[in-house]
Amino acid sequence: MEQKKSGRVVPQVTVVVLGNARLGKTTLAAAVSKVVHEKSPQAASLRSFADIANAPKQDYQGAQIAYAQVAYEAKGSRFTLIDCPSADDYRKLLVTGAVRPDGALLVVDAVDGVDEQAKQYLDLAHKAGIRPLVVVLNRAERLDQDGDEAILEFTAKQVGEVLHDYGFSTQDIPVVAASALKALEGDKDWSGRLQNLLDTIAETIPPAVEPDQFAFLLPIETAKAAPDTGFTVTGRVETGVVEKNGDVFVYGDRPQRIRARVAGIEIGGKPADTCRAGDSVTLLIHNVDESVIARGQCVGGYSWVEPVKKFTGSLYLYSAAEGGRTAPLPTGHQARFHIRTAEAAGTLTLATPATSVSPGQIAEVTVTLDREVLMDFNVPFTVHENGHTIAAGRIKTNPA
Structure with a gap:
């Protein structure tokens, strides 16, 4: 959901944090909150480890899913990290569509590399269509001796091979070493490296395309005849923009779309010349008869595929x-x-x-x-x- 700040729209980026709970993913979320808050209190609300770890279950169309949100601002965008306490919650979150991530942050142990649970998450993320991905090699504070750099390089190579096995393009996925625990404890070096990780996320995972940049689509909630004037439909615009007298199509209940025209627009009971994504509207539709249009169909632009x-x-x-x-x-x-x-x-x-x-x-x-x-x-x-x-x-x- 977009927010307004200083008269402009702040782009929103949702990132789901994937990884085994014992690898410090929740510690990482808490460290992000702390590091960003200390740098700029207005850019992030401080969230404790316990607060994130004990995220309450939330209802999504009947499914009970526990997840915490850690929000912060970086590079002109508003980022939200999504952290779940269990693997089951992650699966439900991604499969049901309770959250629509723009990308993912995969937490891997810097020494042990990719475990079986990480592979399961990668498989699920790929099937869910999540492509922008950043990998963090966490708990890297254990590698502070001469020669330990080779271990990081070996782990990074293993990560690349696993990513390739699960259908990801390794050329576009950065791998960053970090220590969430040390950053949370206030270590300046590791806090700086965590900030580098946040910069990498901002550069790799772009903001979601605003809904009004897609083709117009209005799922019909109600439909009824308007004597001598056409047909009225109501609903909430899902994507796109349409203007009064614009050409549209009616989709649903038949293989072919039906061409129509928007003769009038009302938003909040008042006439309007345009409606866009997020608006709850009433449209006056011409060039269709009563047998054509009904609840459950959609009014949309030309580019949508046939039902x-x-x-x-x-x-x-x-x-x-x-x-x-x-x-x-x-x-x-x-x-x-x-x-x-x-x-x-x-x-x-x-x-x-x-x-x-x-x-x-x-x-x-x-x-x-x-x-x-x-x-x-x-x-x-x-x-x-x-x-x-x-x-x-x-x-x-x-x-x-």
Whole structure:
């Protein structure tokens, strides 16, 4: 969410911190807070290790996910580090789309190198579409003797090989040595090196593209006929900008889009000439009839792909404690699927060789719906059964 400062918009960058809890990732988040705060109290709020480590669980569409946020300003942008206390929380965070990271910071032990949990995180990050990545070789204070530089070089080489194995371009991923513990303790040398790490993050992970820079898209929440004037639709603009009298298309419920025109715009009950991402609006649509437009469809620009009935994705099945199922979900299960404002019946097929997924687990799935819905990569979806949300996930592809 963008913030305003001194009359300008401050770019936002969300970075998820990945790594084994014993490698000091939470210590790193606390050290960032301390180092930035001491340099400029206005640039970061001071967060203690205990405060970050004991992050409360937050509800995301029924899923309970514990994570802490450490915010700071650097290089003209507002950065937010996301730290989870457990591997399960990380998986739920990335699979459900509760947070949309712009990049990741992978914490690796400077001596021991990449462990199995780091490999799992890299696999998950790659599947979630996270590409800008910075690697920090933490606990490097143990390497302060002559010849220890060779150990760092060996670890960095191993990191590069693992990154390549999981589909990352190693040329674009910097590897930085640091000591979160020493920086947190106030050591000036390691505090300076931590600041170098923050500079590297700022140079490597760019701010997210502002939503109004994408093609216009309005998921329809309500739709009704306006006698003698056309058709009105309401909703919150997801991306892009549209002007009064601009050409648009209606997507959904059929394979082909339908051309239409925005004859009028209202924001907060007042006429407007333009609406953009984030605005809750009412649009007066011309050149469509009552049988064409309904809730769950989208009004958008030309560049969106045609709606489809089938997609693949990653899914987290809620545990019983989160209001989910008590029994495993079998492949071929039929349920209701919500994508943006659309709701459709569909069949869920698990990726082979899985035949079922147990509550609290993550699975790769293919979903076949009973009608066409506008989809896009990384758009969240939820699964419903008997009026309850039983799972949440992200769309990965739109198969032909």
